[in-house]
Amino acid sequence: MTKTKIPENDDFDLRNFLPFLLNQAAEQSSLEFQQIYKNRYGMLRTEWRVLFHLGTHGEMTAKQIGERALIHKTKVSRAVAKLAQRRYLTRTRDEADRRSEQLALTAAGQAVYRELRGIAERYDERMAAHFTKGEAALLRMMLRRLAGMD
Template sequence: MTFQLDQFLPYRLSVAATQVSRRFAARYAAEAGLTIPEWRVLAHLGQSGAVSVRDVTARVALDKSIVSRAASRLEKAGYVRKSSHGKDQRLVALELTEAGRELMARLGKIAETFQAELLAELGADGPAFRRALLQLSKATAP
């Protein structure tokens, strides 16, 4: 049997993830002019509260330098506040400002609508697909 890239599950997952991410990115870019890394940082901070850049990096699957640059742009835009981390002064803590929380409230509605549309596209396969993604995430978690 010859290897078929289009039938290779990791490749198909990667392509699908990129396509879905770009579709969603177009929406939050239109709403707020954000990049994918900026969206990921905001979304994580919206759920976690104040955390270190290291924590954000681990959660959003981006390199530290990309997270740091995104955080700096978000800080300049007034959405994120940087401070020294309480327990370790070498770490930078990030948290949403009031403007950042207001933006996340708007973007959260856009995200919920987008997710509902994706699930509608999947139809009856949606619940099984979600379970499969969770299973794969558990299997690969460190």
């Protein structure tokens, strides 16, 4: 029975492959954090991302959000539509350039943002607690570089 054993030869290990590792770590943390905003606010990942951007930066256009967060414009468009429908944000046509709209959180949106921000901060601390302060800072720096955010 010529059952050729697969060449274990190379020292390549999937579990050390950076794209794989990044994906696993991201998936793990996203899933965990998702429980919170999904079950509690019925929000999708893209939606809280948009909410967070508006929360931290104030008024922005859909385009600016998409650029910063690397989210495709159709996804942003749909997330904005849902958030507007839930009265978490308002759209005001920009009179200087009437193609775009300035988006801003309503009072309700800000309230949700502040709640989620608090949860996010605690969650982040819990993750960072796996490491020393220096390691955590280095990790953030490295991830920013890999994400092309530098």
